[in-house]
Amino acid sequence: MFSNLRSIWIVFLHMFHKRETVLYPEEKAHLPPRWRGRIVLTRDSEGEERCVGCYLCAAACPVDCISLQATEDEEGRRYPEFFRINFSRCIFCGFCEEACPTDAIQLIPDFEMGEYHRQNLVYEKEDLLISGQGKVQGYNFYKVAGIDAGVKRKGEGANENKPVDIKKLMP
Amino acid sequence: MIENLKYIILVLAIMLALVLIAAGLIWLERRMLALWQDRYGPNRVGPFGTFQVVADMIKIFFKEDWIPRFADKKVFVVAPAIVMITILMSFAIVPFSPSIGVVDLNIGLLFFLAMSSLGAYSVVLAGWASNNKYSLLGAMRGSAQMISYEVFMGLSLMGVVILTGSFNMRDIVLAQKDTWFVIPQFVGFIIFFIAGIAEAHRLPFDIPEAESELVAGYHSEYSGMKFGMFFVGEYLGITLISALITTLFFGGWLGFRLLPPIVWFLAKMFGFILVFILLRASLPRLRYDQLMSLGWKVLLPLSLLNILVTGAFVLYFNKH
Numbered sequence: 001m002f003s004n005l006r007s008i009w010i011v012f013l014h015m016f017h018k019r020e021t022v023l024y025p026e027e028k029a030h031l032p033p034r035w036r037g038r039i040v041l042t043r044d045s046e047g048e049e050r051c052v053g054c055y056l057c058a059a060a061c062p063v064d065c066i067s068l069q070a071t072e073d074e075e076g077r078r079y080p081e082f083f084r085i086n087f088s089r090c091i092f093c094g095f096c097e098e099a100c101p102t103d104a105i106q107l108i109p110d111f112e113m114g115e116y117h118r119q120n121l122v123y124e125k126e127d128l129l130i131s132g133q134g135k136v137q138g139y140n141f142y143k144v145a146g147i148d149a150g151v152k153r154k155g156e157g158a159n160e161n162k163p164v165d166i167k168k169l170m171p
Numbered sequence: 172m173i174e175n176l177k178y179i180i181l182v183l184a185i186m187l188a189l190v191l192i193a194a195g196l197i198w199l200e201r202r203m204l205a206l207w208q209d210r211y212g213p214n215r216v217g218p219f220g221t222f223q224v225v226a227d228m229i230k231i232f233f234k235e236d237w238i239p240r241f242a243d244k245k246v247f248v249v250a251p252a253i254v255m256i257t258i259l260m261s262f263a264i265v266p267f268s269p270s271i272g273v274v275d276l277n278i279g280l281l282f283f284l285a286m287s288s289l290g291a292y293s294v295v296l297a298g299w300a301s302n303n304k305y306s307l308l309g310a311m312r313g314s315a316q317m318i319s320y321e322v323f324m325g326l327s328l329m330g331v332v333i334l335t336g337s338f339n340m341r342d343i344v345l346a347q348k349d350t351w352f353v354i355p356q357f358v359g360f361i362i363f364f365i366a367g368i369a370e371a372h373r374l375p376f377d378i379p380e381a382e383s384e385l386v387a388g389y390h391s392e393y394s395g396m397k398f399g400m401f402f403v404g405e406y407l408g409i410t411l412i413s414a415l416i417t418t419l420f421f422g423g424w425l426g427f428r429l430l431p432p433i434v435w436f437l438a439k440m441f442g443f444i445l446v447f448i449l450l451r452a453s454l455p456r457l458r459y460d461q462l463m464s465l466g467w468k469v470l471l472p473l474s475l476l477n478i479l480v481t482g483a484f485v486l487y488f489n490k491h
Contacts, residue, residue: 004454011207011453020209 031109033135036094038110039085041125042103042134046151049129050104050141053080057096057105065089066096075150077142083125088118102141106134182273189262193406198224200406200448207452231402236395243300250297251390251397254404257290258411265414266340268424268432279340280332283415284325287370290408291317294372294379297401298389309388312459313379316369319466320376324366326474330359330481331419344423353420358477360420362470367412369462372405374451378459413443 022029031037044050053070071081096105115121133139142151143158155162198213198221205212213220238247264279266272276282291313298310332338334355335346343352353360369376380388387393390401417423417439424432457465 008449008453012449014207014209017209019211021211023211 031111033109035109036092036097036107038087038113039090039092039096039105039107039123039128040130040134041083041128042106042130042132042136044140044142045133045138046140047131048077048140048151049079050102051080051083052078052102052104052141054078054101056099056101060095060099062093062095063089063091073150076147077149077151080125083128084122085128086122087113088121103134103136103139106136108134181271185262185267185271185273186259189259189407189410190403192410193403194224194228195221196406196409196444197227197402199444200451203445203448204452207449231399232396234395234398236397239301239303239392241302242392243302246296246300247392248397250293250300251393251400251404253296254290254293255400255407257286257293258404258407261286261411262407262414264340265411265418266344266423267414267436271433272341275339275341278338280328280338280343280419284321284328287324288317288321290370291321293401293404294389297393298379301389301392303392305385305387306389306391309379309381309385309391312381312385313372313389315459316376316378316462319463320366320369323362323466323470323474324370326471326478327359327362327366328419329474329478330356333478333481333485340418340423344418344425347422347425351420351422351425356420356477356481358473359481360416362474362477363419364416365470367416368447368450369466371408371412371447373409373447375454375457376462377456378462381456383456409444409447410440413440413447416443 042050051068053068055068055070058064058066058068065086066084067086068083069081070078072078092107094107097107100106113121140151142149144160145157148154201223202212202214202220213223216222216226238244261283263273264276264282266275294313294317295310298306298308298313301307331343331352334352335343337343337346346352365376368374372378372380380390382388385391390398393401414436417436421439423439424436426432426435430438
């Protein structure tokens with residue numbers, strides 16, 4: 001009996017406690033920098049698209065919400081012809097970000113993507129592509145890659161030796 | 172003629188006010204529950220979210236009013252009306268202030284007890300007509316609960332009747348001019364309060380409804396405005412019990428000269444409504460055999476003892 005009265009009193013005192021609710025549209029909860037939200041495609045340090053159209057993100061995606069078509073420009077640089085993410089399917093698991101070998105696809109702390117029509121949740125490449133480098137600064141895949149795609153000539157990449165001149169190669 | 176018209180307008184005004192208070196309680200309860208659970212509750216629609224009531228009403232009016240094919244149609248339709256009618260009828264005997272009140276019956280208290288017993292039919296018939304096992308379980312619990320609390324509910328009020336010497340509600344209020352009956356009849360007050368919670372099917376004793384075990388108990392199959400009638404009926408029940416506690420034990424409209432009597436009455440009534448909500452916020456539901464054993468083994472003997480002691484005191488002091 002006493003414990004009942006005591007619990008009623010304790011509940012009553014909660015009237016004067018601080019509210020737990022975050023009044024959402026006016027004040028927003030803190031999102032940590034690694035928060036997995038909306039997916040973006042980043043650009044490299046030269047401002048070119050990072051995505052090389054390797055399909056690894058589409059393969060890693062557990063709900064198959066990513067679809068893309070890779071193509072090549074005249075210098076041999078691969079890029080996606082279209083890149084489409086259906087956010088009405090996306091579960092924001094971040095597997096695409098882990099799978100991406102060029103750090104092109106990244107998840108950012110933004111979840112406010114409400115739409116009135118489901119079709120509007122299908123984001124095309126121009127919606128996904130941002131002008132910055134995202135979380136990975138100063139990385140350019142073609143600077144460290146073995147192939148020449150118009151970014152650097154042979155032997156000028158980072159961590160790369162000059163090509164050996166076989167005519168002058170003396171024992 | 173003019174007198175009659177005035178009377179009819181008064182009755183309609185009281186009814187409208189009561190239904191509006193009951194609807195307002197939907198907002199008040201959600202807000203207060205939230206307050207006691209460290210939340211805000213509905214605070215978006217209108218000032219402090221008070222227009223939430225309007226939104227809720229619009230929603231409930233426009234919901235599909237569906238009667239299941241397997242239900243007993245006539246009883247199914249009648250059941251929610253019974254709860255509204257009996258509770259609104261009970262309000263007829265409540266004296267809100269010296270001038271506001273519907274009737275001045277000399278058997279006022281008995282009328283209330285009769286109406287509250289009839290209200291139990293609504294629960295039983297609703298559960299029976301729904302033809303649903305959860306509803307039936309709720310209805311069965313409702314009837315089991317009713318036979319255990321109705322007895323000591325009536326008996327707990329007899330102390331007040333002995334002290335006043337009348338069943339008339341106005342006489343009962345006027346008899347509390349010097350001391351409120353809560354002091355000489357404290358045991359009676361506690362017993363009536365517990366019975367009142369059971370009568371209104373409120374949380375420590377919301378056994379017929381028991382939304383965490385029986386879907387929604389006796390009104391599982393109800394939708395639209397029929398459900399709305401049960402819903403508003405529950406809040407009307409709280410208002411009724413609070414009004415009766417105020418009248419019987421806390422001096423009704425009596426108070427200092429500072430404020431008009433109706434304000435005193437409403438202030439006390441809302442105080443008890445808040446206590447009802449606080450109980451909902453803090454206490455878990457009892458098992459229904461626990462309620463029955465509490466009723467029959469503790470509260471019934473206690474209320475009988477209360478009558479005995481009160482009667483003995485009155486007899487002893489009236490001799491001198």
